[in-house]
Amino acid sequence: MATQKTISPVDGSVYVERQQAEPAEVEAALARAVTAQRAWRDVPLAERARFCSRMVDAFVARRDEMAEELTWQMGRPIAVAGGEIGGFEERARTMIALAETALAPVELADKPGVTRYITREPLGVSFIVAPWNFPFMTAVNAVVPSIMAGNAVILKHSAQTPLCAERIQQAFDEARLPEGVFQHLHLSHDATEALIRETRVAHVSFTGSVPGGEMVERNAAGRFIATGLELGGKDPAYIRNDVDLDAAVDGVMDGAFFNSGQSCCGIERIYVHRDIFDAFVERAVAWARQLKLGDPTDPATTLGPLVRPSAADFVRGQIEEAVAAGARAWIDSGDHPLSTPGSAYLAPQVLTDVDHAMRVMTEENFGPVVGIMAVDSDDEAIALMNDSDFGLTAAIFTRDRIVGEALARRLEAGTVFTNRCDYLDPELAWTGVKQSGRGCSLSRIGYETLTRPKSFHLKHA
Structure with missing residues (x-):
């Protein structure tokens, strides 16, 4: 079983050690996610919002503890580290509030003898790969709206910030989110690529380097799944x-x-x-x-x-x-x-x-x-x-x-x-052009990448 070590930039010490998931653990997580998502997609939006809001409440209650962990994992000064917990809360609560209008059916005028409308359907299992530099705020950009949209989430965090994934998991567990709707895995690079290729994964969100984005595109190629790539900047x-x-x-x-x-x-x-x-x-x-x-x-x-x-x-x-x-x-x-x-x-x-x-x-x-x-x-x-x-x-x-x-x-x-x-x-769309990536997170528009449209043409008998 492979071990990953987080070397703290503060003093060069080993701050965290975690066992990376074995193939059997990955398979079990996928199976749980698929099963959980089939039930979760039918949960009313207002109830999804209550679960996610309780998660945010549980998350921010540990602000000081998480700020200290963040400093030791990636080096941000403790004087400002707590601001990321505030950013996580702002983004999560905004996306929870926007879901009602963003996910509402598109009502069309009836034609004679026909009722028409368009719904936003969840994609299925969303695999989210988050970086170390803003580990909570980048993760929440995809995690909360994915779950609000009716998807199940598997989060893979950077090996530099593994405690961040665990803290989000802890908050969802305290909110009593149904088992399997949100899970995290500590994965090797090879296991990450294999999971992107998995046919049961319907969406991949990646924040990281341009080569990392190229890796996602290579492994998702030919499956025609939704991908969101937030990459480099200058x-x-x-x-x-x-x-x-x-x-x-x-x-x-x-x-x-x-x-x-x-x-x-x-x-x-x-x-x-x-x-x-x-x-x-x-x-x-x-x-x-x-x-x-x-x-x-x-x-x-x-x-x-x-x-x-x-x-x-x-x-x-x-x-x-x-x-x-x-x-x-x-x-x-x-x-x-x-x-x-x-x-x-x-x-x-x-x-x-x-x-x-x-x-x-x-x-x-x-x-x-x-x-x-x-x-x-x-x-x-x-x-x-x-x-x-x-x-x-x-x-x-x-x-x-x-x-x-x-x-x-x-x-x-x-x-x-x-x-x-x-x-x-x-409330604004977060997106890039050229090698900064493609796709969109946050805002009402961000929900479009986490769902698919389904059209209803109901002819009256």
Whole structure:
């Protein structure tokens, strides 16, 4: 029996060990899910909502305990780790509330002698593969709406955050959800691929890397099942010359460095109008310098480690390569003694004199670094923002709401913001373009990917 180990980025210790499911356990879970879903699909929507609401109540009751576990599993500073439990609650309760209208039958005008309508039917068993960087909030995007739609769920969480799957299971168990409607499994990569190929799985939701999304597509190919893929990002922001400079710096820099930059929708490249470029950079560098890199279990820490040393070394390599090509690095890593090669702890970095020939401006960083370029016009900014293989979110900072909205319409991204970034509103569709993925979660529209339409044409006798 294979064992998976969670190495904490806090101190390199083994924090969690779990046995991965054997084929017999996977088969048993699938059988339970299929049987449970046949009964669950007939449970009235209001009753499904009561079960899910009780789950949320049980979940948030353990906020402090789960926040501490989150810090040790993936390194987020304890001062902000509890915010993810709040995000889980907001998304879950929003999707519960939206289900009534999203899943309501589409009523059509009767034709003479014929009644017509369209229902939203559950797909069956939904297999959800969740990542480590926002382990609760990414999972809930699919788990709660899948169950509200009448599906059964099997959740496979990252080996870095196995306790997150167990905590969701615990909350559903306390809510007395019928057995088999929600289950979690600790799985190897091979077992994960095999489960995607399983004919009893009718839907796959995956959040992770582009290669991971390609893996899902390969294994789901030929079965014509629904898949939702939320993949990488290289999200840009544009700072126009009419902004409140201090507010723009605070907003965009937090969007770049929160969670040590380990966010698929974090800002990784900033374009600033040349008129205010120097003033913006001065403030941005000062903002980054006040970050405290340290032990994330210390409430005073504002920048925690990356998930593992190899991730930090990958970002170090991008920075070193950019500097060698002419970029200017504004932060002295010597000011952060923990930031040494081979360590998960990485000093924040702000780069200027960068361009799109550098990997740091085109390749996903997933770390605490941001490149800043000067532009001479709105058109130049939009062209550079769209010059990417990714398209998850993009942000424009401006005092002019009309111009901001017009520019946002030209951006190739699933979500566009003005005067904020790195934010998810669960009433809006969460989706990406290009290599950021396909499909949609959250909002009323998100329910369409978790159900299939069934048309009724009832001719009167």
